[in-house]
Amino acid sequence: MKKIISVLCILSALCFSVNTLAGDKIKLGTEGAYAPFNSIDAKGKLVGFDIEIGEALCAAMEAECEWVTSDWDGIIPALLAKKFDAIIASMSITEERKQKIAFTQKYYTSPVKFARMKGSSFEITPDKLKGKYIAVQSSTVTENFVRATFPKAKIKAYKSQEEANLDFLAGRVDVIAADSFVLYDFLDSKQGKQAEAVGPDFDDVKYLGEGIGIGVRKGNSELVNKLNAAIKKIREDGTYQKINNKYFKFDVYGS
Numbered sequence: 303m304k305k306i307i308s309v310l311c312i313l314s315a316l317c318f319s320v321n322t323l324a325g326d327k328i329k330l331g332t333e334g335a336y337a338p339f340n341s342i343d344a345k346g347k348l349v350g351f352d353i354e355i356g357e358a359l360c361a362a363m364e365a366e367c368e369w370v371t372s373d374w375d376g377i378i379p380a381l382l383a384k385k386f387d388a389i390i391a392s393m394s395i396t397e398e399r400k401q402k403i404a405f406t407q408k409y410y411t412s413p414v415k416f417a418r419m420k421g422s423s424f425e426i427t428p429d430k431l432k433g434k435y436i437a438v439q440s441s442t443v444t445e446n447f448v449r450a451t452f453p454k455a456k457i458k459a460y461k462s463q464e465e466a467n468l469d470f471l472a473g474r475v476d477v478i479a480a481d482s483f484v485l486y487d488f489l490d491s492k493q494g495k496q497a498e499a500v501g502p503d504f505d506d507v508k509y510l511g512e513g514i515g516i517g518v519r520k521g522n523s524e525l526v527n528k529l530n531a532a533i534k535k536i537r538e539d540g541t542y543q544k545i546n547n548k549y550f551k552f553d554v555y556g557s
Contacts, residue, residue: 327366328525330356331386334371335462338487338549339392342371351554354545355409355536356390362532362541375441375461378402381517387525389517392481394443396511404520406529408513411556413503414444415482417470417489419496424477426501431455435475437466447509448479463488471496483554513556 332340332352340352348369360367370386381389381403392412395405416436418424424434432454438445440459449457458475460466467488470478478485482503488494504510518526536542537555546554 327368329368329370329386331370331372331377331381331389332391333374335464336392336484351549352390352392358536358541359529359532362535363528381519392514393517394511395513395515396443403517404526405515405517406526407533408515409533410554411513412481412483413505414447414479414510415485415499415503416477416479416501417485417497418477418500420498428452428454437470437475437478439463439466443510444479447506450509
């Protein structure tokens, strides 16, 4: 009888442990200022590709999730301070960042692209941009790439992509560089119609990383594995493609 009671207690404890894990809330960190990936709409709601992918991953994991916003330049410190459990904010997987945090596999890929005002003749080469002002968002792989590749240019870094866009439109900088999808979204907007994309797509792995992944604190391999399995699941069951097609006319996942 004691053995039966002991077994029942063990099973009960296991069930409690599983249920507690299943009922745990996963806090997802994002910026909320990087359309079309993550932004806040007129009603104060988080929207965008990152947000819908995050919600789909939570559904695939059968987990309850809560979104938390953070300024981009403080988003990794906020993760390390346990203000949230994972970053889903279009963060490139780079060697520098892997020194601080762990990453899932990629969930999309994006090169860097430049834009200039229509009617201008700026060419995207190190020599042609010598002494010219380039706008970028600070603390991004785009900033690192531009500073290294265009050392003779004058780099102006902004807290958010929106601020960089506004200074570009105001004529305070000559060209703007950004994640290609974010840049094309800006160019498709009413204000962005004044500008045009220029130059090649830049995808130097040294600076731009191995794709866009989800950042997680080191040591939390369980969450990394669950998120990787969820990414695989939504890729296979068509959920990813439905979200992709809502925002883009091509497969952003890449090869």
